[in-house]
Amino acid sequence: MRRLTTLFPSEFLEEHAEELGVVERNRKTQMPALVWSFVFGFAAGESRTLAGFRRSYNATADETLSPGGFHQRLTPAFAEYLCDLVEHGIDEVAVPDAVGVDIDRFRDVMVADGTVLRLHRLLSDEFEPRRGEQGGARLHLLHNVTDQTIDRFNVTDEKAHDSTEFSTGSWLEDRLVLFDQAYFKYRRFALIDENDGYFVSRLKPNANPEITAELREWRGDAIPLEGDQIQDVVDDLYREYLDVEVEATFQRREYAGTQSYDTKTFRVVGVRDEDADDYHLYITNLPREEFLPADLATIYRCRWEVELLFRELKTQYNLDEFDTSKTYIV
Known part of the structure; x- marks a missing residue:
């Protein structure tokens, strides 16, 4: 136990x-x-x-x-x-760091994530919890898997969403960032690509971009996918891998009082899970010429590194035991 x-x-x-x-x-x-x-x-x-x-x-x-x-x-x-x-x-x-994919081409592999820390009930005003009376802080981390370091961190109240604490910019150049669904935003993915960075994220179940091209040809009576929306066809497929190009529409940041829409092409990959009879779907801008679908699934496993870090901070270093009612100590 x-x-x-x-x-x-x-x-x-x-x-x-x-x-x-x-x-x-x-x-x-x-x-x-x-x-x-x-x-x-x-x-x-x-x-x-x-x-x-x-x-x-x-x-x-x-x-x-x-x-x-x-x-x-x-x-x-x-x-x-x-x-x-x-x-x-x-x-x-198993061996958690046995990634047989060439990730040395990236300057760093980064993982963005957050975790909740329980606080004294007298801190519930400064660190508002999502429920109950006990205060809660959210620790946001950008973990460098390559160097095994913490590149950035921030502490907010528990209600703050992880996604709001991730900033794009020129620092992303030649870096690969792995996201869970909490960070899913087409605009964020577009900005990473425009800053010459790379990303892999799980595709949210309610994200349904249109397929514009298939990146792998299938022989026989394969179902043509071009022109369909991905969530509308994925349940009808039985192929081992899905590898397509999709087009997504999103809002750009407001500028001079005007909010504009834009479209961007991404790659969506599905790796079939035979036990669950469905696909693990990923969205990325990594090129097929260098990274096959199975490679993306392997790379994404690196995201568990940050979960190991959170566990170590809480179990070995007692980060989750704040016996204080003083905000500045937190």
């Missing part, structure tokens, strides 16, 4: 659930209790019924769920969330 909770801290389980949209921020589901009810429900070898899992959840959660309330939480998004946790666990017990 201790090894599992070290591998999957409660903060990580809650934050990753929010990133995937598994639960709304104002709902009372306790993700750690829900996850462990399924993990240990299967491991115990007992009768694996929904009623049994609900009893396990209610035995540890602060607020119990009715049968209907429990069933409502068993969504496809929750299934994807559990699959992600399994992949994360496999990555951790």
Whole structure:
């Protein structure tokens, strides 16, 4: 149990659930209790019924769920969330830094992410929490995976979104940045490309750009994709990889009181997960000539480095234990 909770801290389980949209921020589901009810429900070898899992959840959660309330939480998004946790666990017990892709061509590989730190309840005005009375600070990091350093960091209240703390600019030249869905913005991706930088991000489920070209030819009766929107066709595909060019429309930053629209071409790659019978979709500006779809999936695994860093800061250096009510100390 201790090894599992070290591998999957409660903060990580809650934050990753929010990133995937598994639960709304104002709902009372306790993700750690829900996850462990399924993990240990299967491991115990007992009768694996929904009623049994609900009893396990209610035995540890602060607020119990009715049968209907429990069933409502068993969504496809929750299934994807559990699959992600399994992949994360496999990555951790395997060799996490065994990336067989040439990443030396980049000046640095960077990961942007954030984590929540629980604070004294007397700090709830200065560091407003999303829910409850206990104060919460959000630590925003830009982690340099290449040098194993922290390039930038900022501390805000818990309500501040990670995405607002990432700034583009000339510093991005020849650097590769890995994002989770919290940072997904076409305008941000366009600015990275315009500053001669590179990025890889998971494609958000509600992002549905139009396919303008296929970057890989398929023999036989393959479904033609050009002109379709990617989310409209992905469920009908069975090929091992998806590799297409897409066009996205987005708003530029307001200038002189005028807000203009622009379009940009990106690359979307899908790597099929046979167990889940779907695709892991990524959006990037990395060229196909140098990086095949499987390479992108391998590169994206580097993003777990920042999760390891957060875990180390909290478990070994007690970063999550602020026994103070003084703002300046935080």
